Amino acid sequence: MYQIAVASGKGGAGKTSISAALASWLGNSAISCDCDVDAANTALAMEAVIQSSEIYYSGTAWEIQQSSCTGCGRCVPVCHFGAIHMQKTLAVIDEALCERCGNCVGVCPSAAFKPVQKTGGELFISKTANGSLLVHAELLPGEDTSGKLVRAVRQKAEELATDQQTFCIIDAPPGIGCPVIAALQGCNLAIVVIEAGQSGIRDAKRLFELLASMKRPHASIINKTGIDAGADAQARQLAGHFGSRILAELPYDKRFREATEQGIAWHTYTDSFVAEHSCSLCTAVIQIKGELDDKSHTDR
Numbered sequence: 001m002y003q004i005a006v007a008s009g010k011g012g013a014g015k016t017s018i019s020a021a022l023a024s025w026l027g028n029s030a031i032s033c034d035c036d037v038d039a040a041n042t043a044l045a046m047e048a049v050i051q052s053s054e055i056y057y058s059g060t061a062w063e064i065q066q067s068s069c070t071g072c073g074r075c076v077p078v079c080h081f082g083a084i085h086m087q088k089t090l091a092v093i094d095e096a097l098c099e100r101c102g103n104c105v106g107v108c109p110s111a112a113f114k115p116v117q118k119t120g121g122e123l124f125i126s127k128t129a130n131g132s133l134l135v136h137a138e139l140l141p142g143e144d145t146s147g148k149l150v151r152a153v154r155q156k157a158e159e160l161a162t163d164q165q166t167f168c169i170i171d172a173p174p175g176i177g178c179p180v181i182a183a184l185q186g187c188n189l190a191i192v193v194i195e196a197g198q199s200g201i202r203d204a205k206r207l208f209e210l211l212a213s214m215k216r217p218h219a220s221i222i223n224k225t226g227i228d229a230g231a232d233a234q235a236r237q238l239a240g241h242f243g244s245r246i247l248a249e250l251p252y253d254k255r256f257r258e259a260t261e262q263g264i265a266w267h268t269y270t271d272s273f274v275a276e277h278s279c280s281l282c283t284a285v286i287q288i289k290g291e292l293d294d295k296s297h298t299d300r
């Protein structure tokens with residue numbers, strides 16, 4: 001599968017709309033992954049309906065078996081996170097505070113600690129309006145294993161993909177942290193969505209630096225142009241500085257947002273302004289894929 005990750009370094013730059021537009025345009029030859037597991041919304045943009053779900057286990061946690069606890073209190077001081085307290089004569093773990101370090105387990109003379117699988121969230125397989133599959137997930141509040149869940153989302157997409165699905169379109173999370181690295185790892189092409197504005201340009205720069213350190217091929221789309229000519233020029237300059245070819249520039253126009261909010265694939269939108277921009281953007285992505293393929297054949 002050829003994996004294309006759409007990332008931006010910041011939220012609100014338009015990566016979800018753009019990845020949804022690309023996935024919709026590719027139709028059944030693509031499977032989509034929403035890797036923004038803290039705020040997944042590709043399902044809305046693609047009018048997806050959940051077909052099945054499964055529990056995501058984030059790792060091993062510990063439970064105190066009340067029938068074994070003698071109330072000796074030895075486990076309380078060894079917990080550096082203040083997660084254990086005595087409730088009358090029994091020790092109790094506060095799940096929200098427990099960091100699952102396991103320090104408490106070895107000190108218990110009654111072997112009262114029992115390992116349990118910790119539920120970290122849920123993983124969903126959905127069918128989009130055009131019939132293609134979308135894998136997405138929801139991390140429970142307070143869970144800090146988003147990188148692991150991103151890997152689970154991508155792995156599920158790989159398991160589901162048939163020979164027909166030659167593309168995987170990844171909607172990467174915002175920022176440049178662990179979940180973003182998990183979303184970009186091993187992708188064949190990263191599309192950097194640069195929002196033409198000061199914060200968008202600053203965050204895109206950090207993303208380019210990350211991509212350079214990960215040695216991932218990339219290209220750019222400049223979004224929301226036409227508001228500030230200076231910012232447009234800076235965005236172009238930034239892409240040029242990192243050797244990232246600009247595949248498209250999308251002007252700031254509420255019609256893009258309207259199409260996304262209605263869950264309508266951009267290339268099918270009744271307004272030709274949106275449809276034409278979307279088609280030329282998607283064509284440019286496929287064209288650069290072809291060029292990268294040719295280059296890798298030549299390099300062999």
Ligand code: SF4
Nearest residue numbers: 079098099101102104
């Ligand atoms: S596993 Fe670690 S953090 Fe959790 S209760 Fe035991 S000592 Fe505290």
Ligand code: SF4
Nearest residue numbers: 069070072073075108
């Ligand atoms: S060390 Fe074991 S027996 Fe003692 S209070 Fe903690 S859980 Fe209960």
